Amino acid sequence: MKLETFLHHLHFDPEKINPPDWEVNWEDAPLPYKLYRGLPEIPLSGEVPLTLKTRETHAEPRLEELGHFLWYVYGLTQYAQSAFIEDPEEKAAVSYAQLLRRFVPSGGALYPNELYVYIKLEDTPPGIYHYDVAHHRLLLLREGNYDPYLSRCLGNSFDLTDCFCTVFVSTVFWKNYYKYNNFSYRLQGLDAGVAIGQALEVANQMGFSSRVCYQFLDRSINHLLGLSEQDESVYAVLPLSIYPSIHCVDSFNSQENVSAIELSKEVPMLKYETYNRSKKILEYPLLKKMNEESMFETTQSFVKIKKDERDNLSLGTEFIMLPFNEPFSYDLASVCRERHSPNTDFMIGKVSQTQLSILLKETFSKPYQNDLDDTQRESKTRVSLYGCLYNVEGVPNGAYAYDKCAHGLSRIAHGDYREFLQYGLTMPTVNLFQVPLCLHIVGEKDHLKEKLGYRGYRIQQMEAGILLQRLLLVSCALGMGGHPLLGFDANQTDELYRINLKGETSLIQIPVGWYRPRAWLKGSLLS
Numbered sequence: 001m002k003l004e005t006f007l008h009h010l011h012f013d014p015e016k017i018n019p020p021d022w023e024v025n026w027e028d029a030p031l032p033y034k035l036y037r038g039l040p041e042i043p044l045s046g047e048v049p050l051t052l053k054t055r056e057t058h059a060e061p062r063l064e065e066l067g068h069f070l071w072y073v074y075g076l077t078q079y080a081q082s083a084f085i086e087d088p089e090e091k092a093a094v095s096y097a098q099l100l101r102r103f104v105p106s107g108g109a110l111y112p113n114e115l116y117v118y119i120k121l122e123d124t125p126p127g128i129y130h131y132d133v134a135h136h137r138l139l140l141l142r143e144g145n146y147d148p149y150l151s152r153c154l155g156n157s158f159d160l161t162d163c164f165c166t167v168f169v170s171t172v173f174w175k176n177y178y179k180y181n182n183f184s185y186r187l188q189g190l191d192a193g194v195a196i197g198q199a200l201e202v203a204n205q206m207g208f209s210s211r212v213c214y215q216f217l218d219r220s221i222n223h224l225l226g227l228s229e230q231d232e233s234v235y236a237v238l239p240l241s242i243y244p245s246i247h248c249v250d251s252f253n254s255q256e257n258v259s260a261i262e263l264s265k266e267v268p269m270l271k272y273e274t275y276n277r278s279k280k281i282l283e284y285p286l287l288k289k290m291n292e293e294s295m296f297e298t299t300q301s302f303v304k305i306k307k308d309e310r311d312n313l314s315l316g317t318e319f320i321m322l323p324f325n326e327p328f329s330y331d332l333a334s335v336c337r338e339r340h341s342p343n344t345d346f347m348i349g350k351v352s353q354t355q356l357s358i359l360l361k362e363t364f365s366k367p368y369q370n371d372l373d374d375t376q377r378e379s380k381t382r383v384s385l386y387g388c389l390y391n392v393e394g395v396p397n398g399a400y401a402y403d404k405c406a407h408g409l410s411r412i413a414h415g416d417y418r419e420f421l422q423y424g425l426t427m428p429t430v431n432l433f434q435v436p437l438c439l440h441i442v443g444e445k446d447h448l449k450e451k452l453g454y455r456g457y458r459i460q461q462m463e464a465g466i467l468l469q470r471l472l473l474v475s476c477a478l479g480m481g482g483h484p485l486l487g488f489d490a491n492q493t494d495e496l497y498r499i500n501l502k503g504e505t506s507l508i509q510i511p512v513g514w515y516r517p518r519a520w521l522k523g524s525l526l527s
Contacts, residue, residue: 018183024179043136051331105484107180155215185287348514353394
């Protein structure tokens with residue numbers, strides 16, 4: 001299958017990308033986390049604070065703080081068990097599902113990503129570490145200072161000497177391929193995005209400045225971390241600093257052209273032993289091919305993207321200004337503990353115009369710094385938000401586009417679209433008749449391919465994931481819940497919003513609304 005065809009089917013005809021006889025081997029499932037054997041370990045404190053407070057400005061960070069950061073971003077937070085009735089006529093026909101939960105959502109709760117950190121702290125040997133979530137500890141992969149190496153991997157775009165930590169978000173392909181087959185490729189980018197979004201939220205709350213790097217020499221980064229590109233690859237790099245911002249340098253016009261192959265020769269190859277529980281790992285040639293075609297071999301491939309803000313006003317004949325409210329604040333730690341994805345738990349209820357205004361405004365209130373924008377001053381938005389609204393105070397039922405610049409809604413179509421959207425679900429796990437807000441994150445249909453090649457697809461999915469995580473956190477802070485869905489008819493929603501004519505498409509669907517408490521047994525893994 002051609003990669004262009006694969007991406008099209010992945011989004012618009014997902015039933016065509018998996019074998020018709022595909023069956024999940026549940027008995028041979030991998031672990032939801034990566035385990036190394038025989039590496040030096042540094043335990044992290046299990047006494048994680050119940051509230052995240054902003055640290056003292058310019059105070060030197062400690063290992064304990066980094067441990068809190070990692071736990072709130074991607075640590076194991078809860079053990080939960082839910083009961084499911086298999087046959088309503090047989091009372092004994094009940095099955096149970098056990099999950100190790102984290103603060104971020106993940107397709108099937110499989111968490112295909114891993115976190116690695118390059119740290120330079122006074123109380124810890126400098127080097128490259130893996131964050132072992134199963135034991136909440138760091139495992140040393142390489143000891144030493146790698147500032148010059150990493151700077152060249154990132155195109156010498158900023159000074160790493162000011163950064164006390166650099167986080168690497170990788171994807172382990174088999175961790176969700178075993179269940180979703182080729183469809184896992186779409187999930188992997190989104191899962192990486194929500195992990196990045198959570199990292200940005202926690203860093204901001206703790207007083208760290210951050211930056212997301214999507215452009216780097218993949219083979220050099222993977223080589224530094226000791227990753228086999230056939231099994232796992234880094235998707236994003238996030239430097240962290242205690243200073244107000246990370247100083248960037250416009251190096252895109254630099255004459256130096258760094259080669260991934262040549263740079264990788266500067267550090268020796270790593271050899272280690274890992275364990276993932278699966279006895280048989282199937283081949284995934286399309287994922288390997290997509291990963292290989294997405295790699296940057298030299299820094300000359302790095303680009304800046306100029307993006308004009310889209311004009312939502314032209315989409316509809318009516319525009320509704322939303323009220324401007326006081327800045328909205330909430331306790332991030334408590335919201336993280338409360339957030340989950342309701343499905344059958346949604347119940348219909350009225351949403352006030354103020355609640356809708358806060359939800360939409362706050363979702364876009366924290367632009368993040370990245371290496372794609374053509375300016376250091378302002379981060380452009382490459383994804384936007386549309387939605388079908390029902391039972392919202394002061395807003396007629398209908399389909400709308402949100403204009404974040406004007407903070408208003410442009411009405412595209414009148415009516416109640418809950419039935420329309422319900423029949424568009426490929427797996428009706430959510431009753432959309434009980435949901436007042438059904439939102440869609442929208443992006444360009446060519447997935448940034450013109451500028452970034454096939455790498456653009458996974459970057460777009462990550463940017464959608466970042467916005468998704470922010471939306472879910474704000475929803476929870478307002479007392480509502482959001483449930484990310486990929487099993488919907490994108491062609492149907494694109495026609496409804498008339499975005500197919502603009503070369504855009506719906507990337508993910510998020511029902512948002514009130515919900516009743518879920519019947520499950522759960523216990524915190526916090527010490």
